[in-house]
Amino acid sequence: MKQTFYKYQGTGNDFVMIDNRLLTFDKNDTKYVRTLCNRRFGIGADGLILLEPHNEYDFKMVYFNADGNESSMCGNGGRCIVAFAKFLGIIENATTFEAIDGLHRAKIESHSVQLQMQDVPRLEQFESHVFLNTGSPHHVQLQENLAELQVKETGSRIRYGAPYHESGSNVNFVSKISDAIFSVRTYERGVEDETLSCGTGVTAVALAMNFIGETTRNHITLNTQGGTLEVAFKNKDEGYTDIWLIGPAVQVFKGEF
Ligand SMILES: N[C@@H](CCC[C@H](N)C(=O)O)C(=O)O
Numbered sequence: 079m080k081q082t083f084y085k086y087q088g089t090g091n092d093f094v095m096i097d098n099r100l101l102t103f104d105k106n107d108t109k110y111v112r113t114l115c116n117r118r119f120g121i122g123a124d125g126l127i128l129l130e131p132h133n134e135y136d137f138k139m140v141y142f143n144a145d146g147n148e149s150s151m152c153g154n155g156g157r158c159i160v161a162f163a164k165f166l167g168i169i170e171n172a173t174t175f176e177a178i179d180g181l182h183r184a185k186i187e188s189h190s191v192q193l194q195m196q197d198v199p200r201l202e203q204f205e206s207h208v209f210l211n212t213g214s215p216h217h218v219q220l221q222e223n224l225a226e227l228q229v230k231e232t233g234s235r236i237r238y239g240a241p242y243h244e245s246g247s248n249v250n251f252v253s254k255i256s257d258a259i260f261s262v263r264t265y266e267r268g269v270e271d272e273t274l275s276c277g278t279g280v281t282a283v284a285l286a287m288n289f290i291g292e293t294t295r296n297h298i299t300l301n302t303q304g305g306t307l308e309v310a311f312k313n314k315d316e317g318y319t320d321i322w323l324i325g326p327a328v329q330v331f332k333g334e335f
Contacts, residue, residue, distance in 0.1 A: 083114075085121065085330040086162060088154035088191075090274025090304020092330070094121050095162050098128040098140070105140065105148070112146030114335070121333070124266065124273050127155050129162060132176055136169050139177040143268025151179040151213025153277020153323045157191035160184040161327040179213040191327045195281050199317040201289045208286035212321075214248055215267075216282035220292070221251035224261055229272040233265020250279045252286075257293050260284070261301040274304030277323050284309035285318050 081103070084095040094114055096103055104110065105128070114120045128140040139159045143149045156177060163169045164186055171186045183194040201210040207219040217236055221227060233249040236242070246267040253261045262283050264276040280300035287293045288311070297310040307325040311318045 080334045082332065082334050083121065084162060084165075084332050085123065086158035086327060087304075087330055088157050088275065088277065088327045089302050089307055089325055091154035091276060092123045093152075093155050093158055094123045094126040095158065096126070096128050097162075097166060099131050099137075101130065103128055108146035110146070111142045112144065115142075115144035115146070121335070124269050125149075125152060125155055127152070127159055129159055129166070129168075135175050135181065136173045137163055137175045139175060141178065143266075145268050145270065147268060148178075149214070149268050151177055151196075151278055153193060153195065153213065153279075153281055154275060154325075154327075155277070156182060156193045157184070157277065157323065157325065157327040160186060160191045160193065161329065165329060177213075189326050189328065190324060192322050192324045193277070195278070195321040195323055197314075197317065197319045198285055198321065199314075201286060201317065203290060208290060209247070210282050210286060212278040212281040212285070214278040215242075215246070216279055217242070217247045217249045218283050218286040219249075219251060221253060224251055224253040224263060227251055227263065229263045229265050233272065234270065237265060237267055237270075248276060248279055250276070250283050252283050254287070254292055255301070258295050258297070259299045259301065260287060260293075263303060272303070275302035275307065277307065277325075280307045281309050281321060281323050285311060285321070288313070288318075
């Protein structure tokens with residue numbers, strides 16, 4: 079039987095999106111998911127997302143990286159699935175849904191989707207980077223000459239090196255433009271390459287920059303290779319709460335396989 083899919087992108091982080099409310103998609107077929115995400119032999123995407131039914135909330139999000147493995151939270155994917163749920167008529171402009179890291183609230187305002195992220199209680203500062211988990215693990219480091227950086231090579235070395243090794247971390251390279259604006263390039267674990275944008279990544283960058291005193295702001299603009307995102311948050315005694323990731327989420331096309 080043919081399977082309908084949709085393609086979505088959020089600031090260039092792109093996803094195959096499937097309505098799996100009938101639970102017919104084989105989630106254990108890693109090779110199949112990997113092929114669908116392959117840009118030469120498949121549809122092509124940074125990840126694949128299933129929208130599934132939920133007993134209490136509007137829907138459930140199941141996220142796979144382009145390598146075919148189910149992974150931790152995807153912020154841009156979370157914003158895209160909210161737009162998809164509205165397209166399917168499951169929600170109007172506000173929702174609560176479940177993802178692998180717990181419940182998320184979200185709001186839609188014209189083409190912008192605002193996604194509430196989990197609180198971040200703990201950030202670790204090292205000599206040249208900050209490590210934190212915003213639903214996915216993120217290494218954040220300030221970087222000179224960001225435009226010239228070989229993100230795939232440098233990111234891969236950090237992702238597979240100590241202390242991350244096989245389980246890995248996403249790696250974000252950051253350049254400060256002003257107190258309120260930072261540029262970010264991200265190497266994504268599970269894609270094993272630079273992506274044009276990473277939602278949990280820019281969230282990590284905004285919090286990390288506040289944590290190390292590079293900004294005093296609580297609403298930060300992040301320039302990514304694929305467009306602009308915003309992150310708003312509140313400081314707690316330890317860590318951060320009321321964290322929102324804000325930006326566009328666009329349906330690109332529909333197809334079947
Ligand atoms: N693109 C995502 C991050 C997806 C998860 C990541 N690749 C991982 O496995 O940690 C985002 O927008 O947050």
